[in-house]
Amino acid sequence: MTVRLYGIRNCDSCRKARQWLTRTGIKHEFIDLRDTPVNREQLVAWREALGDDALINKRSQTWRAFDEQQREATRQDPIPVLIAHPTLIKRPILDAPPHTLAGFSAERYEAALAGAD
Template sequence: MMTTLYGIKTCDTCRRARRWLDAAGVDYRWIDLRADGITRERLEAWRAALGDAALINKRSKTWRDFDAAARAAAERDPVPVLAEHPTLIKRPILETDPETVAGFSEARYQSLFDTAS
């Protein structure tokens, strides 16, 4: 199973997810959203899999810094806004075959990788 973890290296939640995957012995590829960027196609796939509410991080500093017009634009069509501001993406995003999940939950990761022993 190919596993990819998308996030930002300075994000504490992404660090916890990476530590968990490393400790569980999961082979994964790391993509830094800020350093590597993200394609609109990937964002569209995430939007289809997760929905807008699970994709946009409304607790982020970027969101708080937006004015009302920018927030409305992001809610109308989040893909171009997320492509320009990857810090707005709720993270980490974990892609496995066939699931895509946003955020980190140890229980959720355990169920995905069946590491409970």
């Protein structure tokens, strides 16, 4: 199984997720969203798997800095906004087919990755 973790290097939740994956011996690849932006197809797949509420980080500084017009544009069609503002993506995103998870929870990761190596 290919396990990919998407996030931002200095994000505390991403660090916790990476440490957990390493501690549990699960091989994974970390992709920094600032260095390697995700493409439209990947965002569409995440949106279908997670839904907008789980994908868009409305607690982020990016969201708080948006005016109401930018927020409404994000609600209408979040994909172009997420491409332009990757820090708006809730992180980390664990992509371990067939599972896609947003945010870090050791319990959820353990359940999704049972048997992964």
